[in-house]
Amino acid sequence: MSAPTPWAPGTEPVQGYVVLEHLTRTGWLDVYDAWSEERDCRCVIKVVRADHRGEKRLDERLLREGRWLRDFAHPHLVRGYEAFKSPEPLVVLETLTGETLSHLVHRLRRRPAAADVALLGVQMCSAVHYLHGRGLLHLDLKPANVVVDRGHVKVLDLSVARPPGPAPAGLGTCCYLAPEQARGGPLTATADVWGIGITLFEAACGEKPVACRARTAAADGHDTDDRYWQLEEAAPPVASRRRLPLALAAAVDSCLRADPSSRPTVGGLAAALKAALPE
Known part of the structure; x- marks a missing residue:
């Protein structure tokens, strides 16, 4: 079975976030460069791949990471902005330079x-x-x-x-x-x-x-x-x-x-x- 097609640029997976580019794909995740309208800056979106959606353990794993990074604050740890459960589980992280x-x-x-x-x-x-x-x-x-x-x-x-x-x-x-x-x-x-x-x-x-x-x-x-x-x-x-x-x-x-x-x-x-x- 062929791999699912990533979101196209311009897709709005949740309100206030627009996909700019698909960055990479792992065994169960898609990662995107995106734009945050509220923050007026770029960000990173991680979402469970379409062919793995509905797998509860993966949804929970992603959302758990998103909540941790949203609540944590440390200069040497990537910062999380938000974690969304619907319309599908995804997390929003800061864009890192370097x-x-x-x-x-x-x-x-x-x-x-x-x-x-x-x-x-x-x-x-x-x-x-x-x-x-x-x-x-x-x-x-x-x-x-x-x-x-x-x-x-x-x-x-x-x-x-x-x-x-x-x-x-x-x-x-x-x-x-x-x-x-x-x-x-x-x-x-x-x-x-x-x-x-x-x-x-x-x-x-x-x-x-x-x-x-x-x-x-x-x-x-x-x-x-x-x-x-x-x-x-x-x-x-x-x-x-x-x-x-x-x-x-x-x-x-x-x-x-x-x-x-x-x-x-x-x-x-x-x-x-x-x-x-x-x-």
Whole structure:
């Protein structure tokens, strides 16, 4: 069956918002550049794809993310404007300038300076600390979910976020999962510490710690394939790929320890990264 046709420019999905352009499509979402008449500015609309509409769990997942982002306020977290239940579930988010970290590293081939890697980590820690303070783990930290604009970072996508505790195996994106996410079972704040660490590793080195076959995330947010590199081998030290200041390399490596209890806390990681910044 062919994929549904995206909304055309000029479509008004809800009153006060006009579609400008279709931006991208995921396994269950369409994302649009849109215009907010009330705010007199551009915005981003996320809506469940037409071929998945009526799937209650996806509707609830999108609306939950929209309500969280609408209610949260943090300088390093994307801002949500509104969440609509009808005529169909959709959320409205701020338009971000800048580029995703993934685009900068892989498309533009920009490898950030060591100080920029440390600052990136400090800002990610700040956003994650805020989420943890509201009882949520992000669980999908990766370069594609980080936007950088002139050194300022914003973390995206709370679609698989959940409170600490039991979770199904494979929740998140396969290449970036902490071992305990891949395995399934209780998750704690240290799963997000792994996510920060693997993001910093890829930003610094231009590649993941271990080559990983990319797979499209299922609509339920987890991958059912049980072959994960994280369960078969340890992450190599970042110094094996790039020479970094010792304190920074040690901070990144500490995030990627297989045992969650041996990783630093978010606060401890932030302090280590700040110490690695030049004075």
